[in-house]
Amino acid sequence: MADDTAAVTPDDAVLRRIEDGVAWITLNRPEAGNAITAAMRDQVIVWLEEASADLAVRAVVLTGAGEKGFCTGADLRSSGPGPARPEGAPARAVGDAARLIRTGWQRLVSAVLDCEKPVIAAVNATAAGGGMHLALACDLVLAAEEAKFIEVFIRRGIAPDAGGAYLLARLIGPQKAKELFFFGDDVPAREAERMGLVNKVVPRAELMDEVEIWAARLAKAPTKAISVAKYLTNRALDTDRATALWDEAVGQELVTMTEDCKEGLAAFAERRPPVFRGW
Secondary structure, three states, X not given: OOOOEEEEOOOOOEEEEEEOOEEEEEEOOHHHOXXXXXXXXXXXXXXXHHHHHOOOOOEEEEEEOOOOEEEOOEOHHHOOOOOOOOOOOOOOOOOHHHHHHHHOHHHHHHHHHHOOOOEEEEEOOEEEOHHHHHHHHOOEEEEEOOOEEEOHHHHHOOOOOOOHHHHHHHHHOHHHHHHHHHHOOEEEHHXXXXXXXXXXXXXXXXXXXXXXXXXXXXXXXXXXXHHHXXXXXXXXXXXXXXXXXXXXXXXXXXXXXXXXXXXHHHHHHHOOOOOOOOO
């Protein structure tokens, strides 16, 4: 099937194609374990934001090229020069590092969480550090049997970032999250599946076929209803009951005004499969 659209960064470090309602975003630095540069990060954020607004996109897949890494975190060598400093100012002032984290990987992880379309992580190989958190931010995670998940921060003497504590504690609870953070051990894909970090594990040779099946199902689903379901689920552990039930009621009202809802109800009444269009 021909691509509807395709795009690359100037150095081909991250690729995108849009085909049959699915935006496929591929980190394309296999020789570096698909470590993400600042330019790659910013491009992925832009494409995720575009996916939210693009009615032709009904699902997103995020994956890595090669067999070395899904994403092994940030490429620390890619940081550009900062703003000019006054004479006598330190090379790094208080607040600089925190700002870098907020505007960098936290923004990337938030772009996945905030994307109005469902995002599938196709974890083809090692997901380490920020790369692990990038995968966990996705709505669904499919992994190759050979993949590993590594909270590598402790090995470098640093604390987890890229939203890791927020994500991991919600997925597997604080006690298990602390175990992964404190020891930094490799977690094989099957163990990650058992913990609840991964939806499904398949042999690497079958991974993309399985991802295509899941993505195709999402691309034919009622996109706005999925968007509201994603929003409600992501907020569920952050809000009190009254707020959660209010959000649910408002979200349900919005969804009932969509063309897909009308189609779903008509198809039920007519005893036929619905044909959803995404709006």
